[in-house]
Amino acid sequence: MDVELQPAISALDSSVEEIRYRAAQRLFTGKQLPEKEVLLRLLADASWRVRKFAVEKLLEQSIPTEVVRTLVGALAEQDNAGLRNAAAEVLARCGPAAVEPLLEVLATGGVDERKLAADILGEIGESAAVGGLLQRLDDDDENVRAAAIEALGGLGDRSLAPRLVEQMQRDGLMVRLSCLDALDRLGADAPLELLLDLLQTGPLRPMVYRLLGRARRQLVLPLLVKGLQARGRVERASAARALVEYALLTDQQGRVDVRVELARLGDELMNTLAGMLASSVREDREAAVMLLGWSGRERAAELLLPVAEDPALREQVREALLGLGQRVVGELEEKFDQASSNQKTLILEVLGQLQNASSVPRLLEAILDQDEDVTRAAQSALARVARVEVVETLTSFLQRNFATHADSLVGALVALGKSFQREVVQAMEPLLQQQQAQLRQAAAQVICALARLENQDQVMHLAADHDPAIRAAAVSALGRIGGGQASYERLRLALADEDNHVRLAAVRALAGRDDEGLLSLLVIALRDPDALVVREALVALGNTGDRSLGAHIRPLLSEDDGMVAGEAARALVKLKWDDDPSWLDEACQHPDAEVLREVLASCQGWPVEKVRFLVLAGLRHASWSVRVQAAKTVEALGDVECLHALKESVEKEDEDWVRETMQQILKRRLAAESKRP
Structure with missing residues (x-):
């Protein structure tokens, strides 16, 4: 025994939980596990906190065979449930190493030990346990037999199904329930005649329904529908889930039959499914959503909309509403004003996909909604409905509401222009002659967003407009549509525009094209007085992969603006520019710590010998953000x-959370090293 640990071992006798917890921390600080007797004391501690800590520390290490056997022996502890449970938790994570000793307990232990061993073997899920578990199907104790069957159900071996069916035919209620559950988890079938017989036993019905759902026999359908009308909530939910599985597995006619049967149930079905939608079991809610979609009832929309607030079910609710078809259009439009933002966007998505012309007025109103998500959904829906007469209506809306809803209406017109480009552009052209600057800008944005190469002359004209916002929109469009020498010349002129927004648009337009000669224009943009324009040009140049550009970028490392210098450093890293390695030194010395942080974040693909000094400097840097980034780079390198x-x-390290980050990185590296052969 390590003498230094003796005080910690003695502290385990304290009546104060915190003292015992700190003693446990001390006992696990070394690389070796505590001695077996000490380990058992920790796992048997009266405090859940101490036991949990010991379990977590055990699971972080490779557990020796003798410790595994010690833990298996602890399963026989009758007077300390905490010890048994802690030992079971560790053994379940030990994998194959625990199977053999657990099988010994399964064969020779007491009743409680045999049941617990079966439970743990089921969690481990090793096929080597099959033989021992099958032997326990003849155990004298019903609980042991049930536990063995549940364990077999988790092994994924369908060849076990006949033996489970045989056991189900001759055993009691508890074992039958376990057999049904095991067959369900194995995805195996049982003889239909046997299932119909078991359906007469009330407690078995929920599990029987689950297996009937896979039967693909028409006579099963009325039984499942009847189950939807059962008194018990669990029985109804099980029948509903089984009915969904039946519908998904059957043929087209079978699915039609399901819809017909559901339609016959009327309000009774609605009440049952409404109850299931409030269930805490996600599978129940999913089944209810799908059945509502097949019900053919308008009221289903009212029940489905609140469920859309659950992100995990939103897509299924959308599919269910679409399955109800045109019959729910009126109901959805009626519920729109009182709906939440999430519900409104869903309603608009469904209305757009159903493409009902009667929904256009509602979609137009929704475009003016204050919620941006709702507005975008309305724009998309309107584009799906795609009626050319809507162009005139939207144009009128724009003329009346440009001061308050210009962005929303521009988005809607652009979306509609995907189908009716010529009509939308023609509708916008007269608005360019108006006096109101904001209206002209909106019209120009639509025209430029829809512009194609054949519209180049119109866009070039707008690029020379007196309004800088219109010039910026046109310059962006030129970058997208191209257009040869005339376009190139216009972009060159835009780089010298008096307005920085136009110059920024020009840089972004140039970044999106690969015409010869455009790189020289981006280099010119590096001398722009606006830092944002310079940074955008640096991003574009860094993405070209042309290392010869490094010489033009290098001088910007000396800029006082840390964001410009940082972007220059990132561009040089991307270009892998090492013609003058001293730039790394300069980046390291920049007064803005973010410059060094950017280099450290970007240089992980470089040879270690070229950036090592940077990393070492970063670990010593005064800025915590640089030290953290340096630590992350160490992990990558x-x-x-x-x-x-x-x-x-x-x-x-003085900062606690920085030190913790560094420790976690070292821990991950150590774990990675230990896994190497």
Whole structure:
């Protein structure tokens, strides 16, 4: 026994939980596990917190065989449920190493031990346990037989199904329930005649329904529909889930039959499914949503909309509403004003996909909604309905509401222009002659967003407009549609525009094209007085892959603006520019710490020997954000020297959360190293 640990071992006798917890921390600080007797004391502690800590620490390490056997022996502890449960939790995560000793307990232990061993073997899920588990199907104790069957159900071996069916035919209620559950988890079938017989036993019905759902026999359908009308909530939910599975597995005619049977149930079905939608079991809610979609009832929309608030079910609710078809259009439009934002966007999506012309007025109103998500959904829906007469209506809306809803209406017109480009552009052209600047800008945005190469002359004209917002929109369009030398010349002129927004649009337009000569224009943009324009040009140049551009970018590292210098450093890293390696030194010395942080974040693909000094400097830097990024770069590089420096930095680090981040990185590296052969 380690003498240094003796005080910690003695502290386990304390009546104070916190003292015992700190003792547990001390006992697990070394690489070796505590001695077996000490380990059992920790796992048997009266405090859940102490036991949980011991379990977590055990699971972080490779557990020796003798410790596994010690834990298996702890399953026989009758007077300490905490010890049994802690041992079981660890054994379930030990995998194959625990199977053999657990099988010994399964064969020779007491009743409680045999049941617990079967439970753990089921969690481990190793096929090597099949033989021992099958032997327990003849155990004298019903609980052991049931546990063995449940374990077999988790092994995924369908060849076990005949043996489970045989057991179900001759055993009692508890074992039959376990057999049905195991067959369900195995995805195996049982003889229909046997299932029909078991359906007469009330407690078995929920599980029987689950298996009947896979039977693909027409005589099963009325039985499942009858189950929807059962008194018991669990029985109804099980029948509903089984009916969904039946419908998904059957043929087209079978699905029609399901819809007919559901339609016959009327309000009784609605009440049953409404109850299921409030269930805490997600599978029940999913089944209710799908059945409502097949019910053919308008009231289903009212029940489905609130369920859409659950992100996990939203898509299924949408499919269910679409399945109800045109009959729910009126109901959805009626519910729209009182609906939440999420519900409104869903309603608009469904109305758009149903493409009912009567929904256009509602879609037009929704475009003016204050919620941006609702507005975007309305724009998309309107584009799906795609009626050319809507162009005139939207144009009129724009003329009346440009001061308050210009963005929404521009988006709607652009979406509609995907189907009616010529009509939308023609409707916008007269608005360019209006006096109101905001209206002209909106019209120009639509025209430019819909512009094609054949509209180049019109866009070129707008690029020379007196309004800088219109010039910026036109310049962006030129970058998208191209257009040869005339376009190139217009973009060159835009780089010298008096308005910085136009110049920024020009840089972004140039970044999206690969015409010869455009790189020289981006280089010119590096001398722009606006920092945002310069940064955008640096991003574009860094993405070209042309290393010869490094010489033009290099001088910007000396800019006082840290964001410009940082973008220049990132561009040089992307270009892998090493013609003048001293730039890395300059980046390291920049007064804005973010410059070094950007370099550290970007240089992980570089050879270690070229960036090691940067990483080491980063670990010593005064800025915590730089130190954290340096630590992350150390993890990515995996360099021994850098890892050693990181270990030293941990000991000197004053910021708790920075130190914790560094420790986690070292822990991950250690774990990765231990897995290498």
